[in-house]
Amino acid sequence: MVRQPSINAQxxxxxxxxxxxxxxxxxxxGQGLGRLTMRRLGDALEVEAMAIYHHLPRGKEQLLDGLVxxxxxxxxxxxxxxxxxxxxxxxxxxxxxxxxxxxxxxxLVVTRRNPAALTATAASLREVLRRGGIxxxxxxxxxxxxxxxxxxxxxxxxxxTNEDGADRAVDWDTRFAAGLDVVLGGVR
Amino acid sequence: MVRQPSINAQxxxxxxxxxxxxxxxxxxxGQGLGRLTMRRLGDALEVEAMAIYHHLPRGKEQLLDGLVxxxxxxxxxxxxxxxxxxxxxxxxxxxxxxxxxxxxxxxLVVTRRNPAALTATAASLREVLRRGGIxxxxxxxxxxxxxxxxxxxxxxxxxxTNEDGADRAVDWDTRFAAGLDVVLGGVR
DNA sequence: ACCTGAACACCGTTCAAGT
DNA sequence: ACCTGAACACCGTTCAAGT
Numbered sequence: 007m008v009r010q011p012s013i014n015a016q017x018x019x020x021x022x023x024x025x026x027x028x029x030x031x032x033x034x035x036g037q038g039l040g041r042l043t044m045r046r047l048g049d050a051l052e053v054e055a056m057a058i059y060h061h062l063p064r065g066k067e068q069l070l071d072g073l074v075x076x077x078x079x080x081x082x083x084x085x086x087x088x089x090x091x092x093x094x095x096x097x098x099x100x101x102x103x104x105x106x107x108x109x110x111x112x113x114l115v116v117t118r119r120n121p122a123a124l125t126a127t128a129a130s131l132r133e134v135l136r137r138g139g140i141x142x143x144x145x146x147x148x149x150x151x152x153x154x155x156x157x158x159x160x161x162x163x164x165x166x167t168n169e170d171g172a173d174r175a176v177d178w179d180t181r182f183a184a185g186l187d188v189v190l191g192g193v194r
Numbered sequence: 195m196v197r198q199p200s201i202n203a204q205x206x207x208x209x210x211x212x213x214x215x216x217x218x219x220x221x222x223x224g225q226g227l228g229r230l231t232m233r234r235l236g237d238a239l240e241v242e243a244m245a246i247y248h249h250l251p252r253g254k255e256q257l258l259d260g261l262v263x264x265x266x267x268x269x270x271x272x273x274x275x276x277x278x279x280x281x282x283x284x285x286x287x288x289x290x291x292x293x294x295x296x297x298x299x300x301x302l303v304v305t306r307r308n309p310a311a312l313t314a315t316a317a318s319l320r321e322v323l324r325r326g327g328i329x330x331x332x333x334x335x336x337x338x339x340x341x342x343x344x345x346x347x348x349x350x351x352x353x354x355t356n357e358d359g360a361d362r363a364v365d366w367d368t369r370f371a372a373g374l375d376v377v378l379g380g381v382r
Numbered sequence: 383a384c385c386t387g388a389a390c391a392c393c394g395t396t397c398a399a400g401t
Numbered sequence: 402a403c404c405t406g407a408a409c410a411c412c413g414t415t416c417a418a419g420t
Contacts, residue, residue: 020384044413057385059414066413113301116349124353150350151373155339158346161304162338165312185339192380208403232394245404247395254394 021053023061027072034073034110044069070114077108078115079123081130090138091190094131098156098186101127105160112164115157128153140194148193155189209241211249215260222261222298232257258302265296266303267311269318278326279378282319286344286374289315293348300352303345316341328382336381343377 029050033042044066048055062068082097105112115124128149135145163178217238221230232254236243250256270285293300303312316337323333351366 043411045411054386056387056414060384109305113305115353116304117297117301117352119354121354124350147369147372148376150347150369151343151376154346154350154373155343155377156346157349158342158344159338161345161349162312162342164305165303166307166309181335181338184335185342188336188339188380189343189377190380192376192378231392233392242405244395244406248403 021051021057021061023072026051026058026061026069027076030069030073031076031108031111035108039110039113042069070118071120073111074114074118074120075123077104077111078120079126080104081127082134084130084133084137086134090134090140093134093138094152094190095186097131097134098152101156102160102182105157106163109160109164112161116161124153135193144194148189151192152189155185159185209239209245209249211260214239214246214249214257215264218257218261219264219296219299223296227298227301230257258306259308261299262302262306262308263311265292265299266308267314268292269315270322272318272321272325274322278322278328281322281326282340282378283374285319285322286340289344290348290370293345294351297348297352300349304349312341323381332382336377339380340377343373347373 026047030042030047033046033050044055044058047069048058051058058069059065062072064071080101082093086093086096105115131149131152132145135148136142140148159182163182214235218230218235221234221238232243232246235257236246239246246257247253250260252259268289270281274281274284293303319337319340320333323336324330328336347370351370
């Protein structure tokens with residue numbers, strides 16, 4: 007399929023940071039992080055790779071930061087009603103699903119320096135615990151413990167540590183829920 | 195500094211997989227994962243990049259797998275005496291230090307498919323719990339929960355989520371220990 | 383303002399050749 | 402057996418130029 011950019015370049019909807027990030031996420035989800043290149047991303051957007059730099063001046067660095075922000079910033083619903091255990095269980099399930107759905111960005115979530123996204127998420131967890139009557143310090147500890155557990159468990163799942171010493175297959179859903187109970191049960 | 199490979203190539207100690215992995219780890223620790231290239235690795239070993247392929251036929255893939263195996267395979271001491279809580283606390287402290295010392299390989303630990311290393315580590319944790327009198331299923335859950343927590347927490351630390359909502363600086367050592375108590379306290 | 387085209391300095395990897 | 406040198410098909414990014 008041959009593109010003819012110079013003919014209809016002015017008639018297309020122009021690029022935007024949002025469209026770029028979404029296209030990048032699609033490439034990562036579908037083909038893996040290693041296949042996310044500026045040239046391929048340009049192709050997906052029907053644009054020359056260099057056009058991306060007009061919207062993301064810091065280039066690929068900024069692109070990867072954007073992916074992390076998009077995936078890792080998913081705060082708990084602080085206004086939710088019910089026991090904090092249930093609120094956090096629901097959040098954890100959703101966050102885990104999100105990380106697994108975008109497993110390709112997990113290595114970026116793990117090491118990119120992007121305080122905003124994870125800090126906001128951790129703060130929302132702490133707030134849920136505070137409203138649930140947990141004191142400041144234990145709430146702060148529990149928020150980080152929970153976030154750490156969910157991220158770490160997602161990492162184990164993605165890696166597919168699918169044997170359990172002997173020959174038992176692992177039911178990840180069950181294991182995640184059980185581990186979650188361990189973490190929540192230890193709070194306070 | 196100019197190398198003269200053809201002159202003394204035969205007089206040098208020959209390459210080995212071990213030396214290659216160690217040199218690679220040194221580059222990653224010192225300059226970051228992004229600067230680990232086959233050419234630079236060759237330079238560090240005073241060899242042409244292509245010589246590496248003779249020892250690692252699968253090339254860079256195999257190199258990265260080797261790094262993960264080197265860092266992530268650190269089982270607990272199953273023969274250790276004392277309460278299982280103390281044994282696991284000691285292991286967790288050591289494992290965390292190991293991950294932080296090689297923060298550059300953390301993204302690889304998180305997503306490379308390399309069952310052996312992490313599976314062996316998880317199995318050793320389970321064994322410690324079994325010997326401590328914990329039943330099979332809870333021991334299995336706790337082992338994964340603990341491993342997930344340590345990896346996830348190391349990820350949070352590396353990312354430097356150094357604010358805690360308001361303006362409190364984070365003492366990572368304290369926070370890690372407190373979260374560890376949450377996890378261990380929830381076991382059973 | 384927004385995008386293109388050519389160019390530069392790098393990559394990983396192959397393959398034939400040297401010792 | 403072990404390593405080199407040249408080559409290939411890619412990268413990210415710059416920069417001047419087009420509309």
